[in-house]
Amino acid sequence: MGPGAALGDLQDRGRPARELQPRPAGRQHRPGRRRPGLRRLPALERDRRRPRQLRRLRRRGDPADRKADGRGGRAVEDYSDFGDTQTGKFSARYDFTPAFALRGSISTAFRAPSLQQSFFTSTASVIQDGAVVETGTFPATSVVATALGGRPLEPETSTNYSLGAVVRLGRFDLTVDAYKIDIDDQIVLSELIRNPAVLGPLGVQAARFFLNGVSTETEGVDVVGRYRLPTEAAGDFDFTVAANFNDVSLSTDLSPTLFARQRILTIEEGTPATKVSASADWRLDQWGATLKATYYGDVLQPGSTAASDYSTGAKTVVDLEGRYRLTDRVGLAVGVDNVFDEYPDYVPASLNSNGVLGFPYYSPFGFNGRYAYARVSLNW
Numbered sequence: 001m002g003p004g005a006a007l008g009d010l011q012d013r014g015r016p017a018r019e020l021q022p023r024p025a026g027r028q029h030r031p032g033r034r035r036p037g038l039r040r041l042p043a044l045e046r047d048r049r050r051p052r053q054l055r056r057l058r059r060r061g062d063p064a065d066r067k068a069d070g071r072g073g074r075a076v077e078d079y080s081d082f083g084d085t086q087t088g089k090f091s092a093r094y095d096f097t098p099a100f101a102l103r104g105s106i107s108t109a110f111r112a113p114s115l116q117q118s119f120f121t122s123t124a125s126v127i128q129d130g131a132v133v134e135t136g137t138f139p140a141t142s143v144v145a146t147a148l149g150g151r152p153l154e155p156e157t158s159t160n161y162s163l164g165a166v167v168r169l170g171r172f173d174l175t176v177d178a179y180k181i182d183i184d185d186q187i188v189l190s191e192l193i194r195n196p197a198v199l200g201p202l203g204v205q206a207a208r209f210f211l212n213g214v215s216t217e218t219e220g221v222d223v224v225g226r227y228r229l230p231t232e233a234a235g236d237f238d239f240t241v242a243a244n245f246n247d248v249s250l251s252t253d254l255s256p257t258l259f260a261r262q263r264i265l266t267i268e269e270g271t272p273a274t275k276v277s278a279s280a281d282w283r284l285d286q287w288g289a290t291l292k293a294t295y296y297g298d299v300l301q302p303g304s305t306a307a308s309d310y311s312t313g314a315k316t317v318v319d320l321e322g323r324y325r326l327t328d329r330v331g332l333a334v335g336v337d338n339v340f341d342e343y344p345d346y347v348p349a350s351l352n353s354n355g356v357l358g359f360p361y362y363s364p365f366g367f368n369g370r371y372a373y374a375r376v377s378l379n380w
Contacts, residue, residue, distance in 0.1 A: 069093045077110065082155055085110045103177075104163040113153040117187055117210045135192065135206040145209035147198045149258075154212050158183045164222075171228040178221050186214040190258045213254045216267060220246030235284030243276040265302035265309075270362050272297040288323040294365070301360040308351055312344035312363045333375040341370040 070092040078084050089107035096102070123136035140150040164177030190208045199205060222244050229237040248268050252259055274297035282289045299312040321335030344363040352358070359367035 067095045079112050082112050085155065099168050101166040102164070103166065105160070106162075107160045109158045109160065111156045111158075113155065113187055113210070118153055120210075123204075133205045134203065136204055136208075137189075138207055138209050140209050140211060142209070144199065144202050144204055144207050147202065148193055148195065148207060148209070150209045150211060153187060153210060154185050156183060156185050156187060156212075173224075173226045175224045176221065177223075179219070181216075181218040183216045183218075185212040186216055187212055188214050188259060188263065191256075191260050191263070193257060211254075211258065213259065214250060214252045214267075216248060216250050218246060218248045220244060235282055235287075238281040239279070240281075241276070241278045243274075245274055247273060260304065262302045262304055265300060266362075269300035269302070272299055272364055275364075286325040288325075290319075290321045290323075292319045293317070294319075296364045299360070299362050299364060301362040303351070310345070310348050310351060310360060312360045315342050315344060315365065317342050317365050329379045331377040331379075333377070335373055335375075337371040337373070338365070338369060343367055343369060 070090070072088070072090040074086060074088045076084065076086050087108045087110050089105065091103070091105035091107075093101055093103040118141075119139050121136070121138055121142070123134065126133045126135055136144070138144040138150075140146075140153050142150070159182045160179070161181075162177055162179040164175060167174040187210055189210055192206050192208045193199075194206045196205070199207060222242075224242045225240070227239045229239070231237070248271075250264055250267050252264070275295065277292060277294040279290060279292040293316055295316045296312070296314065298314045300309060301311060302309050317337075318339045319335065319337045320339050321333055323331060323333045325331045342365070344359050344365075344367055346352075347357055347360060361367075
């Protein structure tokens with residue numbers, strides 16, 4: 001898929017997957033349990049399998065040419081429910097001098113809907129405004145989803161491009177890679193749809209389902225610099241700086257009833273557009289230490305309207321670890337993650353009337369604060 005993105009949903013520590021919706025207000029009963037007097041929904045249990053065959057063909061350029069390197073490949077996949085598909089990749093690199101090289105690649109990718117996306121079913125009885133509301137997530141081909149316009153899921157496809165440069169000057173290395181990733185027919189989870197006329201006869205008051213209909217374009221640049229500094233008396237130092245700058249845009253023909261503002265902005269602005277990390281690693285005999293600082297750009301947590309938007313704020317998190325090796329097999333380490341006890345910005349008081357959610361759950365570094373640990377490692 002290339003750096004910076006992948007097919008399907010992404011999940012970072014401290015932030016739920018993009019398609020996860022906040023729970024509705026009110027008490028929620030266990031999924032699938034029926035309250036007395038309510039109409040029973042269709043059976044939830046399913047047994048589905050998908051046989052798959054994969055054939056790969058790889059080819060490499062002339063190994064005698066040490067300056068140029070070209071590689072290509074093709075994959076043929078056969079799914080029992082989606083038929084045959086072919087994807088390919090070609091990459092090339094040319095070393096103009098021992099200190100400078102250019103590289104690039106182009107590839108296509110294919111992802112069939114997962115079995116969970118195709119068949120997952122969950123229902124819940126939720127109390128809202130003093131009334132019990134029957135909600136559920138249903139397969140796209142189920143009676144409920146079909147009544148709302150659901151259709152069989154199609155595979156996601158993508159095209160990936162990258163172009164970069166490599167610089168090597170003694171102990172210093174630098175790589176700069178630009179990339180572009182286009183995903184078509186991306187699978188997303190619909191809004192929770194309420195349509196009494198359609199859903200009432202089926203015993204459901206609100207429903208959602210997976211569907212195709214979103215295309216995304218991700219453009220970005222990855223920069224990585226590294227410098228190694230060996231010394232006789234003070235040990236060996238390894239300094240690394242890595243940065244990612246990216247922009248995600250989405251296009252869709254889905255109506256706001258199926259895919260609304262909150263979900264669109266979650267994909268476009270729900271992850272940092274800028275992330276920079278700098279680390280220093282030190283080793284001397286049995287001793288070692290690592291200091292790392294990571295900067296996260298501002299992340300938007302969108303609401304249904306602009307007035308209910310809030311963000312995490314741009315933050316820097318510092319981690320520190322010290323190590324000592326007792327023997328060739330046994331090592332000790334102590335460390336602190338988030339040394340300065342950094343948190344994302346608070347949820348505005350006007351949007352947090354019940355006080356339950358203190359911080360944005362889209363925070364790329366979580367909201368658990370400082371974490372200290374000790375570790376014993378054993379190698380064999």
